[in-house]
Amino acid sequence: MWFILLSVERFPHGMGQSMKSLIRKRTYAAIYRLLDKVSPLPGDCGLLCGGICCTGGEQEAASQGFALGIYLLPGEEKLFTKKEDWIEWSWSDAADGDFPDSWSGRVYFIRCKNPPSCPRRMRPLQCRFFPLAPHIDGDGALRLILFPMWHLPYVCPVIEKRLPLSQDFVRAVFTVWKHLVRDPLIRDLVEYDSGEREESSLTFLV
Numbered sequence: 001m002w003f004i005l006l007s008v009e010r011f012p013h014g015m016g017q018s019m020k021s022l023i024r025k026r027t028y029a030a031i032y033r034l035l036d037k038v039s040p041l042p043g044d045c046g047l048l049c050g051g052i053c054c055t056g057g058e059q060e061a062a063s064q065g066f067a068l069g070i071y072l073l074p075g076e077e078k079l080f081t082k083k084e085d086w087i088e089w090s091w092s093d094a095a096d097g098d099f100p101d102s103w104s105g106r107v108y109f110i111r112c113k114n115p116p117s118c119p120r121r122m123r124p125l126q127c128r129f130f131p132l133a134p135h136i137d138g139d140g141a142l143r144l145i146l147f148p149m150w151h152l153p154y155v156c157p158v159i160e161k162r163l164p165l166s167q168d169f170v171r172a173v174f175t176v177w178k179h180l181v182r183d184p185l186i187r188d189l190v191e192y193d194s195g196e197r198e199e200s201s202l203t204f205l206v
């Protein structure tokens with residue numbers, strides 16, 4: 001399990017090196033700039049729910065000994081200094097977590113210290129894609145789906161009510177994923193997550 005607001009054992013620290021992503025720092029920066037220009041809805045969807053995708057489920061997770069936060073994609077950490085005062089950093093070794101077999105090395109995991117407040121231009125990709133997720137279907141084609149509700153510790157009104165998403169947002173997210181899955185590590189991740197889903201229960205946007 002990977003995408004957005006995930007839980008891991010509290011602050012694990014593995015030993016490996018960072019993963020060797022094919023996606024360069026400047027490409028990640030360009031992706032951030034592209035996604036800065038779009039939002040799921042014309043207005044601020046956080047007003048519908050109080051930004052629950054940044055804060056929801058924290059107490060339940062803590063009571064079970066888990067921490068909520070966000071995994072970065074391989075190489076995405078290059079955009080950060082790791083000294084940002086709004087982030088708590090940790091990482092796990094890919095071999096110890098729920099990741100594709102091809103993954104080895106550090107998988108970075110960040111927690112926001114004051115959610116839902118953050119420097120908007122530095123939001124990680126997982127925050128920017130939500131409530132969409134990539135999916136590779138049985139024919140090997142890349143698709144976009146609404147994030148499956150059963151993976152979430154809160155209710156997202158956009159998903160629950162099937163609110164119509166901005167087409168600019170859907171197009172931009174799909175464009176980004178078409179690029180990202182050219183990296184074999186990221187494609188493996190999308191295939192890995194896709195294999196855990198029952199396609200008949202998914203809502204496809206692309």
Ligand code: SF4
Nearest residue numbers: 045046049053156158
């Ligand atoms: S994506 Fe959903 S949960 Fe997140 S702020 Fe928008 S409406 Fe709320």
Ligand code: SF4
Nearest residue numbers: 054112115116118127
């Ligand atoms: S980085 Fe910002 S948008 Fe993402 S979870 Fe943290 S506070 Fe929310």
